[in-house]
Amino acid sequence: MLKLNSEFQRVYKRGKSAHSTSIALFYLPLEGEKKVGYTASKKVGNAVIRNHCKRRLRALMREYSDQLCDGLYVWVAKLPLHNNEFSDVQRDFKYVLKRVNAILVSNDDKKTLS
């Protein structure tokens, strides 16, 4: 779990970023450790909405964390995350990960891609 402000700033400055309509991802590849931080600013809404957004992100991360590379992840909630259907959010989640190249690719998948 990411906690310190300095760690967040490091990821924002050096990491790769990808954006979709409901989610933004900042990713810094790092050998040996896997840390995650969740962010929902006051721009998103009141306390209920911010908590809900973080919960949704956590639920998705739990589902997919086995398939991901090591590194520092920072998930940023955007305005439509609260209202969109869960399936749409899931699609955005996958799309963002793909853009950053954070998904672990097995040898079989490599062949199909090539």
Added chain:
RNA sequence: UAGGUACACAGGUGAUAGCUUGAAUUACAAUUCAAGAGGAAAGUCCGGGCUGCUGUAGGACACGGUUCCAUCUAACUGAUGGCCAUGGUAACAUGAGGGACAGUGCAACAGAGAGUAAACCGCCUUGUCAAAGAGGUGAGGGUGAAACGGCGGGGUAAGAGCCCACCAGUCUCAUAGGUAACUAUGAGAGCUAUGUAAACCCAACCGUGCAGCAAGAAACAGAUGGUUAGCGUCCUACAUUGCUAUUGUUUCGCUAGAGGCUCAGAGUAAUCUGGGCAGUAGAUUAAUUAUCACUUUAUCCAGAACCCGGCUUAUGUGUACCUAACUU
């Protein structure tokens, strides 16, 4: 149809995956069981508890707050019931609702005059051929948010509470009702100088002065200082010798409390008294959920962060009673 008042609820069950705390088991990684946000948890507008500022007690000044009456409460700028005023056809609602003969200030513009009153036009007397001038007059005109009681009669040169009747208002007294605020009736007095205290202020009452759980305490780690004391200012008395500031981590503070539900009694009510019942929310990137199915009125505003009592604001659905108008 329109409006008013009071109250209730804020979901439940199942499947899959998962979070926080506690307990148990096994033995250091899991498994099982139990519990897990609100009516406003919000705004931080009041009142307390609790903690610290060497301590305790007292006085003066200053500062801040409150303001019809009674009751309730740990306390309150709170609640309940009443009184008065204002708004509304009504049900009902709202009210910082003491004092303007203790004093000071202010009332722009307009207007003759805005607080010791005041003579622009007009009216009357005088004066004159006619004017000018001198004097009286607040009844009439006009100005303004506001012009010093209203109306009628007497009176007068013209007028004026100058005098009288009625009405309005002020003060005093008496009687009746009420715990009281106050209300009703009667008598008398003088003949009556506006508003503003949410301007300064005066009176009465209240206050623990300041800071707030990021208060503060302990343990460990190390180092660097400050001083004879202070918490609105000043003063007095007594006690004490060491007190105190800064940094990091962890633990405590942290949840059983002026608590909740329910029954009976007292009270118009707020509330109080007595009996019974059930029961660990306690996080710190901050848990209490995600995806579905069924059910149903099941949706809104919205997420505890030391804890309680209020106030204010946001907001869905339903129920009961009341008022007005129309129709049958």
Added chain:
RNA sequence: GGCUCCAUCAUCUAAUGGUUAGGAUUUCAGAUUUUCAUUCUGGUCAUAGGGGUUCAAAUCCCCUUGGAGUCA
């Protein structure tokens, strides 16, 4: 989480409770100029929202909304 403070034209700011809320910059129109700039003249644009006190509120009081600062 606690405490403290602020809000006036598009921007920076004035204003003792009392005239139509003033000034500068910007912007718009016109004049000057062969044209542009400068200059001159005139105009547009505001008291955060809702109540109350007062004859009268940007100003005094209350509530709400938005914004800022500070405390480990």
